[in-house]
Amino acid sequence: MSVPDWVQDAVFYQIFPDRFANGDPNNDPPNVQPWGSQPTIWGFQGGDLRGISNRLDYLLDLGVDAIYLNPIFRSTSNHRYNTLDYFQIDPKLGDLDDFHTLVDRLHRRGMRLILDGVFNHCGRGHFAFVDVLENQEHSPYRDWFHIRHFPVDAYSPGEASDYLAWWGIKSLPKLNTDNPATRQYLLQVARYWIEQGADGWRLDVPNEIDDDSFWAEFRHAVKSINPDAYLVGEIWKADGRWVGDGHFDGLMNYPLRECVLNLLHPAPSDTSGCAALLENLTRLYPYENVKAMYNLLGSHDTERALTALQDNVSRLRLAYAFLFAYPGAPAIYYGDEIGLTGGKDPYCRAAFPWDETRWNQELRGWVKFLIRLRKSHPVLRRGAYVHLIADNRRHCFAFARRLGDQSLLAVYNTGAVTRHLRVPVQSVGWEDGRHVRNLLGQGEALVADASLYLHLPPFSAMWLM
Incomplete structure (x- = not known):
């Protein structure tokens, strides 16, 4: 099995197209709501493909390598999961020329585009x-x-x-993929948009198309055109069935999200249990697929990460410090990097505020800093995962990433009290007398008695090399 090599080096950014940027008011629907108004289930606010194209330098500055777009095909809803025409860009988002412009601008910047494929069901207007x-x-x-x-x-x-x-839901009739004509139609859709320049598909509710042969054909159809295309499935539970030659390169890693946010929630958490799950997630799948997992803290289907953490920015900073050290491709849900809040759908789908005075600049700077570190250190992107400690009483845990003779130690204090921690480093290969420095801030440590003795303030992390 060949997993696209570029994915393990990528940082993803998910965009809900109607709410990111309005680049062409002429394609706004007549009932368009003011930009930044309270999001509703049915309302449009005017975001489009041209708006995304115009804001790519913002993403490039942040360090993003790939964007994943929620559905962009013709539909009657703002979320567009009720497809009317799989071969047409929704006119409220633009047209095929706008799509090609977006693809061209992305590729010229070394960035990639993943589309949302909704093939379990369509809209009743199809x-x-x-x-x-x-x-x-x-x-x-x-x-x-x-x-x-x-x-x-x-x-x-x-x-x-x-x-x-x-x-x-009557408006979402389920497609019969056992029918050869339906099957060939959907595979034609899959091939067409890869031919138009898309770099992969995120597959919506693929478990509801409970047909291994369909997904094997889908994979072959896409990879025969672009072997480097990325296929990622929306599977909410850890399940090894869905990765491999007959299925996907990676999955949306919702179990990881749940674990990290529970670990950082103010309510008491099971540090050792979460640490065990994090380790198990690296063993459940072949490691090349582990490195291709789409690791997220939030999406259009969840409350925003900052809201889940009760608006505590320190906890969110720590969550990002974990996300960018863990194996897999880190993914940012649009606006999370500037501190947007919001409960579940539709409130997690607010318009991006382009007035920079409304941004949490410190948080955005932190995310940008973590991305830069990840890009600078191959061990963070490609290294093996080694569990070290998990301490329920002190709410601390640590793991290492190892690549050849390089190792990086990631240590976390998820509690509200300063902790003094001993971390054994025999499995990291560090010998007594070695000096290591903290990439996330000031400070050094010395290996003694095959251990590091660390001082961690509340809600803090250290990346040591």
């Missing part, structure tokens, strides 16, 4: 489902869906009963 509604059992597309009985009704109140739909 041409094939409209034909079913109009022609019922006589429709040539009746087998594109899971029809239970005719007549099919998609607009009366209540959950779908005539056909399968995602979570029973």
Whole structure:
């Protein structure tokens, strides 16, 4: 199996297209809401592809290598998970020329683009489902869906009963990937956008297409055009089934997110339990896939990281210090780096405030600093993971990354009290008398008795080399 080499070196940035930047007010819908207004389930605020293109230098300055866009194909909703046409850019976001401009500007900056593929279901306005509604059992597309009985009704109140739909929502009919025509249509979509310049796919709810052969064909279709394309699945639980030759290069690492945020939440946490999970996540998958995991603290489906940490910026800084030291590709949800807050959908989907006076500049500077360190030290991107300690009583834990004869020790105090900590370093290969320095700030330490003796302030981290 070949996992794209570039992914383990990448820093991802997720963008909800309607809320990042408005580069062309002429494509705004008539009912557009003011930029920065309270996000709602159905409202649009005017973000588009041209706006993203115009702001790439902001991302480049931050250190981002790749962007992942929520769906961009024609749809009636701001989230666009109810696709009407998989081959057309939503006119509210621009057109194919705008897409090509974005791809060109990204690639000229050495950046990549990942698209969101929603292939389990479509919108009820999709041409094939409209034909079913109009022609019922006589429709040539009746087998594109899971029809239970005719007549099919998609607009009366209540959950779908005539056909399968995602979570029973009538507006989201489930596609039948067992049907050869449906299958070939979706594979054509997958190939088309890679041919147009996309660098990979994030696959929405792939576990609901519980068909290994479909995903094997999907992988082959994409990789036959671009072997370096990145395939990442939205799987919420740790599950080794979903990575490998027949599936994906990596997964959205929600178990990692849950573990880190629980560890840093003000409520009492199980430090040793979290540390064990973090170690197990590096063993569950082949290590080349571990390095290709999409490691996140938040997304369009979760409350924002700062909100999850009860608006405590010190805890969020520590979470980022963990994210950028752990194996896998770190991912930033747009605006988290400047301190945006918000609960679950729709409140986590607020418009990006381009007025810099509203940014937490210290937090953004910290994230930028961590990205620069990660890029400067291959051991952080490619090194093996070595668990060292986990102390429930003192809320401290430590691990190392090892690459050849290089080692980096990452130590964390997740509590509100200063701690003095002894960290054994035999497994790191450091001998007595060795001086190591803290990459995250001032200070040095000396190896003695095969250990480091460290002083950690509250909510602090040290990266020692």
